[in-house]
Amino acid sequence: MDSAKSLPVAVIGAGPVGLAAAAHLLERGLEPVIFEAGTTAGAAIERWRHIRLFSPWRFNLDAAAVRLLEPTGWESPRPTALPYGGELIDNYLAPLARVPQISSRLHTGARVTAVTRQGLDKTHVRNRDTTPFLVRVRHADGETRDHAVAAVIDASGTWSTRNPLGTSGLPAIGEEAAADRISSPLPDVTGRDRAQFAGRRVLVVGAGHSAANTLINLSALAKEEPDTRILWAVRGPSAEKVYGGGDADGLPARGQLGARVRRLVEAGKIELHTGFGINSLKALDSGVTVGAVDGRTLEADVVIPCTGFRPDLDILRELRLDLDPAVEAPVQLGPLIDPEFHSCGTVPPHGAKLLAHPEKDFYIVGMKSYGRAPTFLLATGYEQVRSVAAALAGDQDSADTVHLELPETGVCSTDAGSSCDVPLAAAAADATADSGCCASPEPVLVGFPTGLSHGRSGAST
Numbered sequence: 001m002d003s004a005k006s007l008p009v010a011v012i013g014a015g016p017v018g019l020a021a022a023a024h025l026l027e028r029g030l031e032p033v034i035f036e037a038g039t040t041a042g043a044a045i046e047r048w049r050h051i052r053l054f055s056p057w058r059f060n061l062d063a064a065a066v067r068l069l070e071p072t073g074w075e076s077p078r079p080t081a082l083p084y085g086g087e088l089i090d091n092y093l094a095p096l097a098r099v100p101q102i103s104s105r106l107h108t109g110a111r112v113t114a115v116t117r118q119g120l121d122k123t124h125v126r127n128r129d130t131t132p133f134l135v136r137v138r139h140a141d142g143e144t145r146d147h148a149v150a151a152v153i154d155a156s157g158t159w160s161t162r163n164p165l166g167t168s169g170l171p172a173i174g175e176e177a178a179a180d181r182i183s184s185p186l187p188d189v190t191g192r193d194r195a196q197f198a199g200r201r202v203l204v205v206g207a208g209h210s211a212a213n214t215l216i217n218l219s220a221l222a223k224e225e226p227d228t229r230i231l232w233a234v235r236g237p238s239a240e241k242v243y244g245g246g247d248a249d250g251l252p253a254r255g256q257l258g259a260r261v262r263r264l265v266e267a268g269k270i271e272l273h274t275g276f277g278i279n280s281l282k283a284l285d286s287g288v289t290v291g292a293v294d295g296r297t298l299e300a301d302v303v304i305p306c307t308g309f310r311p312d313l314d315i316l317r318e319l320r321l322d323l324d325p326a327v328e329a330p331v332q333l334g335p336l337i338d339p340e341f342h343s344c345g346t347v348p349p350h351g352a353k354l355l356a357h358p359e360k361d362f363y364i365v366g367m368k369s370y371g372r373a374p375t376f377l378l379a380t381g382y383e384q385v386r387s388v389a390a391a392l393a394g395d396q397d398s399a400d401t402v403h404l405e406l407p408e409t410g411v412c413s414t415d416a417g418s419s420c421d422v423p424l425a426a427a428a429a430d431a432t433a434d435s436g437c438c439a440s441p442e443p444v445l446v447g448f449p450t451g452l453s454h455g456r457s458g459a460s461t
């Protein structure tokens with residue numbers, strides 16, 4: 001990072017990964033300035049504070065953040081316990097945001113609306129690498145100000161940009177007009193949002209962990225409010241992916257989630273509609289009619305969109321990015337996590353090198369670094385920002401020595417010929433693979449195996 005060394009490093013977002021980035025930058029003697037759109041740190045997780053994480057505390061804490069917290073008398077939670085989102089905030093993120101080294105550098109209510117290079121639009125190359133970045137921020141006082149910084153770490157997550165309900169990547173016809181009938185992606189159906197769902201016809205759309213969590217919580221609501229009807233629409237031919245790897249899942253809580261949903265469907269508590277690709281929504285006084293590509297329709301009072309998320313790339317429009325054309329993750333990372341091929345929950349350890357863009361000293365990290373892929377884990381993000389901070393500080397050796405404290409596993413190997421979940425191009429990029437991704441020795445993968453072997457391409461249609 002040779003541009004304007006006296007300038008700070010902007011961190012966009014004070015989620016767990018943004019705060020961890022700030023902690024690592026401080027350890028490196030660099031000066032972070034953190035812009036958080038919400039009113040508090042962890043604002044996105046605040047929206048799902050009622051959901052339990054499936055990874056235990058020991059994998060949810062960043063080492064540099066813990067080093068900042070310990071002198072304050074903070075007590076580490078029990079490493080094996082599974083926190084709720086709310087506990088992750090109350091017992092970790094909020095205390096971390098209060099540590100003076102962080103709080104003095106954290107701007108809340110500060111939404112980054114654009115990032116560029118000072119005086120240069122995307123087409124200008126002269127002195128580009130040494131020109132400071134300009135980060136445009138809409139602050140809590142309503143004013144928009146430009147901030148000059150030496151580097152930018154975008155840890156803004158994906159929570160605010162959910163995927164549409166429409167099956168083709170676009171909103172279904174009528175989706176915007178039916179907005180009143182569509183809830184947030186992970187509503188607290190038994191708690192603060194209960195009134196919206198109790199005794200209603202609720203349609204859950206999607207086939208991931210969010211859908212599983214929501215379906216289980218709705219079934220608890222239906223026990224107390226028997227008029228509640230639970231409908232579930234998935235685009236694929238079956239719900240097997242949601243039922244998951246069961247006992248083969250490296251995270252038992254995650255495995256149990258799918259198994260519980262399966263039991264609820266089999267017991268008739270949830271009405272499952274497979275192959276239901278949505279192409280239209282029609283809001284009525286009495287509810288909403290949801291239409292499928294094949295002509296089927298479902299009537300509901302409210303729709304819960306568990307359709308996943310995508311990164312907001314608009315704020316990065318003036319930067320030179322190298323993104324995977326499908327996953328919208330940094331180009332070398334994309335193939336390793338592409339949900340089309342990869343659902344095993346593991347990934348080769350990676351850091352600054354893999355996350356780099358043609359735009360020098362700019363990195364996308366955390367949930368946003370996975371683009372449209374849903375398998376991101378905090379532990380992966382913490383290693384990303386450790387490596388990025390080292391790279392920005394000029395410690396290339398440390399930046400390149402990536403080591404994830406997650407179980408090592410080769411579970412990504414599948415029975416699909418000689419192929420792994422990881423497509424060949426990605427495997428070829430991996431230094432440990434000789435030829436093809438299952439060449440000996442196998443690429444070292446780390447993470448918690450889901451017990452699923454293929455991505456979507458392994459499904460029957």
Ligand SMILES: Cc1cc2nc3c(=O)[nH]c(=O)nc-3n(C[C@H](O)[C@H](O)[C@H](O)COP(=O)(O)OP(=O)(O)OC[C@H]3O[C@@H](n4cnc5c(N)ncnc54)[C@H](O)[C@@H]3O)c2cc1C
Pocket residue numbers: 012013014015016017018035036037038041042043044045048051052053054055110111112113155156157158159160186210315365366367368376377378379381
């Ligand atoms: C329901 C759920 C359960 C999960 N469970 C687990 C689990 O068990 N284990 C695990 O390891 N991972 C889990 N994850 C995945 C992932 O770890 C979390 O999503 C985590 O919150 C990602 O952290 P982050 O810091 O990258 O992003 P976020 O937590 O999304 O933080 C991003 C922050 O940036 C802010 N922001 C957004 N846009 C802007 C902007 N333009 N300007 C300024 N600020 C902005 C947001 O307000 C937010 O505070 C889960 C995710 C979900 C949704």
